[in-house]
Amino acid sequence: MKHLKLASAVVAACALTLTACGDDDGETDYPTEAIDLTIPFGAGGATDLAARAMAEALADELGQPVNPTNREGANQITAVSYVNDATADGYTLLADGGGSSTLQSLLEDLPYEWDDRTFIARVASGSHAYAVSANSGIETMDDLIEAIQEDPSSFSIAWLGGTSTSDFTTLQLLAEIDVDANDINWVPFTGSGDAMQAAAAGDVDLAVGGTSATAALYSSGDLIPLAKTGEDPNFPDVPLTADEGFPELDMIYWVGLSGPADLDDAVAEVLATTLEGLSDDEDLAASFEDLGMVVDVLTGDEFEVYIETEAETFAELDGALED
Amino acid sequence: MLDQLAAGLAEIMTWERMGFALLGCFLGTFFGVMPGLGPVTAIAVLFPITTYLDPLSGIVMLAAIYYGGMYGGSTTAILVNIPGEVASLPAALEGYPMTQRGRAGAALAVAAISSFTAGIIGSLGVIILGSSVAHLALRFGPPEMLGLVLFALTAVAGLVSGSMFKGLSMAALGILLSMVGYDMISGSTVMTGGTWTLAQGFAIVPVMIGLFGIGEILRTLTTRGHSAKSAPLGKLMPTKKELKDSVAPTARGTAQGFSFGLIPGMLPSIMALLSYSWERQRAEKKGGSQFGNGDIRGIAGPEAANNGAAMGGFVPLLSLGIPTGPSMALVLGALMVYGLTPGPTMFTQNAEFTSGILVSFLVANVILLILNLPLVPMWARLARVPFHVMGPLVLILCLVGAYLDRNSFFDIFVCLGAGIFALLCHKASLPLAPLVMGFILGPMLQETMRQSIAMSGTFYLERPIFMAFAGVAILTIAWSIWRARRHTTSLRRAEASS
Structure with a gap:
């Protein structure tokens, strides 16, 4: 771990010296190297495939490789801790979702504050x-x-x-x-x-x-x-809850991107803009459709509000259970 | 059915697709030979590449990667005693002693041939059965699975030749270890001492690499004298007797593996251990057992059972989308990405595609056999590399493998700890295989028990399949205890002293 941190620190220091020259205009040349995307569960499930689809699209747009790494275990807490503790340079990111963020707001003695991270974007939902x-x-x-x-x-x-x-x-x-x-x-x-x-x-x-x-x-x-509970083009014959008279039954699951808490705004901005640009990407839409998901990009303040609302909804529903 | 096969064959037999199959076999073998990287990781890592191909070529390549990974896994287990996945454990238990005797070539060849046989017969079985027996899978709810797990636990009886008490204790320890970590059902942490590091729980791959790979290195280091010298290089190919001895276990392994493989939850790895246990018990009853010291039957049976079960698993997967294990879940994911939803249509409307898949298994098996047999002499020579060169190399391979399984530093320490534990167990002559068995069955035991009780407080009276399995399990245990007691007085003395 120490060596990795040291290595990251060296990399970060190099990056700082490099950016120091062209920093006047507030621009960033991020990314200049491969990005590590941490996936909080094992390889092979539908959500893993969704995260990998996101990684691939991101790599195409950014012109740098985005390498998915599965870090499973401890109900996704291991992976979130890993990204939280990584250098906030934008080269270690988390394939986030409800299970690794808002649902964790319900857990006691979590080793970190659940919302102490930079929520960058929601990319797709199902x-x-x-x-x-x-x-x-x-x-x-x-x-x-x-x-x-x-x-x-x-x-x-x-x-x-x-x-x-x-x-x-x-x-x-x-x-x-x-x-x-x-x-x-x-x-x-x-x-x-x-x-x-x-x-x-x-x-x-x-x-x-x-x-x-x-x-x-x-x-x-x-x-x-x-x-x-929402649109899925693969199931045209299954009615929507709203059509059956229950518009309140609207729970979705999502896959998105987040990073460590003190991630540079400029870096987060680059990623958010890139993902927004993928909203109409047909290839990405097709890969998500096969997984039963739709491209559903949300960034910035809207995404922050979405996260808060989702956490509140979960807390409210969870209150109905005794233990 | 024959025209289905012919159509499938015609689809696959293009230069391009055969090329992808060959490439897949190479890549898969490479992943499989690396400890810690098995077929599942190989597919997960290489999967994105295959999405650039047309669906059938993609599946052909995936099948080749998958089988390459399985063949490669046995190679490392036989040569350096590192079972990179549970299914290769029998290959380590019997194959490594053969390597030390200079019979590595024979062990490798028999492993390849019996895997090949089960793969071919299994593919044909899937084509013949089609979706007809798929609904058997739905008959296996939680109570039936619980019965099956109890039944599988009885295999412990055959994993040890000595004390049944020691075997069961080690299995219980395995179950306990498997419970450490975050319990998904109750949402609480179990036996973690309050640390989030332990909440990850123990993963089977680092534990097993430690128990066998590191354990063996430590053993060699602590035993002075002859054992550190390199193994002799005997005749490379199996002798007539070795081949003859392998025929029946391969046939039994294929049949057992395939039929149990039809049931969801019956992982190929569990089938490999069951087959090993059954073959060992059979050999000991007949006399002339070499089990524990490199018995070829302990490689032939489990290798066939593993591959047979993997094939059987395709019946519920293709017709109902029910994966029988992690690698099947991965194949399911792959099918989804290609826009194919498993279901009965896989054998009707999409029959051509399905037979293409099945034929690609046949092709992968043939390629791997052709690829692996000539490689046997090369691999076998590896076993002659002296310990002072091989030892450090194996140690590094073990630690890298342990890390790669979950990309976790914690697992490196787990692996080392397991190695030291294995050395202590060896000194106390405690068997390690039942521990692995308990470890993989523990979570299933816990989950199905909770589910069955939640479904009905009197489930054990309502489910005939459960009653049958549980009955057989109790009888088997009772019988092995009785046999062990009757066996020798020396055994009893050994038990008393431990």
């Missing part, structure tokens, strides 16, 4: 789906609500440990229909893929996850996504 077994007899959101309200304690729902936006999509539904979340029979799972499989088999009555997690079992006819 929506969630409420899914039930094809044999459940439940066909619409109204059927679902009726079934939950009838006897919450015998209604089983997949729970991902409260570490995922999917869980808060579920809590949002329960709050909306005035069902006490503590009455539900929660069955724990570690990923939405497993949860969807259990829902399809009828082992749980309801599973909530990213729309893409329902794709295969939906096409095999075992699982019915009753409604989606």
Whole structure:
């Protein structure tokens, strides 16, 4: 660790001497070397692929390589700590998301302040789906609500440990229909893929996850996504929650970019502008579409407000749970 | 079905695609040979490159990388006792002693041939079965998985030839170690002593590299005299007897691996350990077992089971999008990026593409066999490099491998710690394989148990598949304890003194 810090310090010092000459106009020639993008989970999942798509697009635009590095473990805390502690020169960035930022606001004894970082941009977002077994007899959101309200304690729902936006999509539904979340029979799972499989088999009555997690079992006819919380061009037949009469059920998950707290404004600006320029990029849109996501760029103050609002929503929903 | 195969073959047999397959095999082998870098990392790192190709070429290359990684992993395990992934553990347990005896060539060749056989038969199996048995996967909910985990734990009985008590204790230690860290289900930290470093938990790859790779180096250093000399270079290719001995284990491994591979959660690595355990028990019952000292059957069976299970896993993956393990999840991600949603249409509307995928597995297996057999003499010569050159090199490889698994410095210390622990275990003659088994089954045991109880307080009475597995598990344990007790009085004495 020490050597790495020393190396980073040397690099930073060199960078300082270099920029010192042309610093008069407030411009930055960032980036002049490869950028390390820390991905807070293991390789291969849909979110990892999304972060990699973002890295690739960024590298094309910036003209410097953007190298994704997976640092998994400890519920994404390891990766966030790593980026927090890195030199704030813009060459170590975090592939951020709800799980590594706003959801962490709910955690006690976090080794850092959750919002003590530079939020640069949200790049893409995806929506969630409420899914039930094809044999459940439940066909619409109204059927679902009726079934939950009838006897919450015998209604089983997949729970991902409260570490995922999917869980808060579920809590949002329960709050909306005035069902006490503590009455539900929660069955724990570690990923939405497993949860969807259990829902399809009828082992749980309801599973909530990213729309893409329902794709295969939906096409095999075992699982019915009753409604989606936002647009997903891959699922034209699944109604929007808003169309079913529940516009408040609008939880999304996102992938974006952040950096250490004292990141230079000029560097953050370069990155934000670059990502804004990708809003209409067709290739990027196509790669995200395959992952069930849409390009949904948000930067600057708007993004800051979005982060705050999301954290507040999570805190409010989390308050409904006893432990 | 045959026309499907022919169509697939025609799709793959272009110069361009064969070139990508060859390149993939080379790259995959390179990753696989490096400890800590297995097929999963290889695919993750090289995946972006393949997205520039057309979907089928991309998949061909990925399949080649994946298989290259698997073949390469066994090579390092056999030659230098570093199992870079759990599935290569049997290859280290039996292959490394063979290397020390000068039979590295035979071990490598048999590993390649049995992997190849299982790969070929498995690909054909997927084509024949299609989506017909895919729904079996949905019959395996949490209670059934719990039964399966309990059943798999009984393999401990065959991972040790001595005391069952020691074996079970080491498995329990493995389960405990696997629990350290951040518990995703309850959202709390377990046994971390309040540090966020430990909240990352222990990863299996650094632990295993430490236990076997570093452990072996320390052992050589602490034993004075003959063991530090380089291994003799015997006859390179397997003898007739070695080949003959490998036939039945390969056949059994393929069948067991493929059929269990159809069940989600039944990782190829677990199947490799189960097959090893079964082959060892079978050999010990028949007499003439060389297990623990380099028995070729302990390489042939597990290598086939690993590859067979990997193939079987494609049935639920392609028809229902249910990945049976991390590498399958990666393939699923790849399919998504190519705009393909797994589902029954993979065997109907997209049948051509699917047979293209399956044929590319066949092709990758053939290329790797052709590639690997001539390489055997070269690899085998590596085993003759004297320890004062090889030792430091292996040590560096181990530490780099431990770091690369999660890009974490913490894992370097974990790896070194595991090495020292392995040395102590060796002195106390405690077996290490059950620890690895407990480590990989621990999280599954915990998760499925919690899920089953949450689903119903009396799940064990409601699920016949669970009851069957649990019953077999209890009987197996009872039987092995009884056998161990009856075996010899000397064993009992050894147990009492420990």
